[in-house]
Amino acid sequence: MQGGLERATGEKMVLNFGPQHPATHGTLRIVLELDGESVLKATPHAGYLHTGFEKLGEHLDYNQYIVVTDRMNYLSPLSNNFGYVLAVEQLLGIEVPKRCQYIRILMAELSRVADHLLWLGTAALDLGAFSVFLYSFREREKLYSIFEKTTGARLTTSYTRVGGVLRDLYDGCEEDVRQFTNDFPKALKETHTLLTRNRIWMDRTKGVGPIAADDAINYGLTGPCLRAAGVAHDIRKAEPYSSYDEVTFEVPVGSNGDAYDRYLVRMEEMIQSCGIITQVLDNMPDGPVNVEDNKITMPNKSDAYGHIEGLIHHFKIVMDGHGVQPPKGEHYCATESPNGELGFYIVSDGSGTAYRIRIRPPSFLHFQALPHMLEGGMVSDTVAVLGSLNVIAGELDR
């Protein structure tokens, strides 16, 4: 941890890292107390991007809130859309058709790959590996074209709906995705050759920012950061939701819980996601993508324009106080988002608007654990550790 350096005896120096530092990738701040080059104390500050998402949830109806979920972890909005509507559907006690479940898995896994790719590019860029950034953004661009063709947007996807998805996959989607899963492992191998045995990369990440398994649990770490510490836990396996029990995949686990292991775990997760995507495409069922309940999902446009019943159903869903109204009660639903456990705790009073929506963001707890990983290390490792945690400010502050 000491980097082999003796403690300098000089005065303490306070260094402000952020809120606008190129390596924070968002507005967050860490106050570092330094003794020479070693970090004595690190104090993370959050809240610069606080937007009141939870308060908004008490004023928007269940479908309107989907656009807010896009803006939480903006590297993988499809996963947030998915986690949110799943919570509402479980509160309603409905299950979406098989095809919809498969489409949602497909999109969630593609966005996991996209999230990890952006993480990989920027984390490597922070440590000076510029080529990796270009390589991973080249691959990510292919995914974003698929997202754009499917949802109509690159970033603010808003793809899911309570009881279904916006629309079925476009013609030729399967070919595009298969093309990607075919080429991607090869492309990732190139990145492996750039980093995995690279002397500089290993020196900068191995043994940097380590956390032990029981500390990781105590701090509430989830997702790749927890698995890198050696806890083989994945919500997709432990509490399979939305047909995740019908696909097979491995849960990669690290052993040291350092930045290098977090890198390796994420690299392997991308390959596993490709496996899931291939299985989903192979077994994609036919059928409707929305639940056939006119009180929950919108009718077809042709019905809304051409039939009085369709028009009434459309009107009822859109009008305040007539749309989706879960029964009185509460529910907590956790999904495995690319960053870890993304949970939505929704309290319903039986109306069309949630009484309370609580978002349990993985980044919030990861950022909290940062001092544990930094203190006693070197100041230059701050960037490496922060990068390895993938703290997303939109999700951190909500």
Place this chain on the structure above:
Amino acid sequence: MNEEKEVEVQPKPLVLQKLEEHHADALLSQDETRGTLVIVVRKEQAYAVLEYLKTDPELAYTFLVDVTAVDNSQMESELMQFDYARFMVVYQLYSYQGQCRLRVKVPVHENDLSIPSVAGLWRGANWLERETYDMFGINFDGHPDLRRILMPDDFDGHPLRKDYPLRGRGERESFNFDKQNV
């Protein structure tokens, strides 16, 4: 009807058996909603119950998933159920050992907004409790660093309380702008 059926099929979960054995006087209610056990615990014994849930080797709820609160002031039915306690502090727990979830809820009255902090049990609770304090004004006794976290330090009010408006006066004015250079 439904309740009777469930009791026949499933034996009582271990956690409820053990809690009834060791902390029977702390339990205000117990329920299973949508696959998750929910227990409501008296505030005075909340810390002891949470500590027990975490440290008991058979239960081992070692992962504190979330701490938050709900302002029930506009939900009459909930208010009546728990002696008109305005706030409900909600802990989501997970046991890696038993792979199961548990929700612990603690009613907090408006005239005494303090509740023992569990930051000593789970280090992850620190920020979660700070956020609950920031948003609802719940005071966590024994918390090592109870400051606002998402709102500015000089902010007045607690935004997620039901009597706090979505928009309106009182928000912008409280920020400290640098007036000298304007």
